[in-house]
Amino acid sequence: MFKVFFIVTCLLFYCKFSLADQNDPRLNNLFEKLYETENQEEIRGLISDIWNIWYEVEDPKVIEYFNKGIQAMNVRNYPLAIRSFDNLIEEDPNFAEGWNKRATVHFMMGNFDESMKDIIKTLELEPRHFGALDGMGLIFIHKGQFQQAIDVYDKMLEIFPFSVKTIEKKQRIQSYISQST
Secondary structure (H helix, E strand, O other): OHHHHHHHHHHHHHHHHHOOHHHOOHHHHHHHHHHHOOOHHHHHHHHHHHHHHHHOOOOHHHHHHHHHHHHHHHOOOHHHHHHHHHHHHHHOOOOHHHHHHHHHHHHHOOOHHHHHHHHHHHHHHOOOOHHHHHHHHHHHHHOOOHHHHHHHHHHHHHHOOOOHHHHHHHHHHHHHHHHHO
């Protein structure tokens, strides 16, 4: 009887933590499809599905901090957004989207170095996080580090090689570089 209880408990524990955020097993299939599809509408749908999974979390405190942070971002109350995401990260330091959202707020405030630190942490937790990669590319552009930005967009194209938006971003930077020299 104890053996059955132990197995059920382990399965429940595994399910709780494996069906949320960047650790969700559904992501691998979505990323495989994202890599293969050339259809731009399908790419948009897959990206949306991936974001929805990245936002999933079961901890009510994390949900509360996340929602407060998003609301504060929406009204441009950046100090409150930072505090909310700080609290979220303290509560669950393995929730990649908490780091990514705080990186976004730092970026919006012009704190590029702080944003980059949070992007790096996001990518440690979810190396395929195309949103964090895009933010990194934007920081490199703002700093005039165009080759690094191109490298980031190349990394994004490894995730979804047929993304017209990403291809266009890379081409604009390449065009700018060639016109500047």
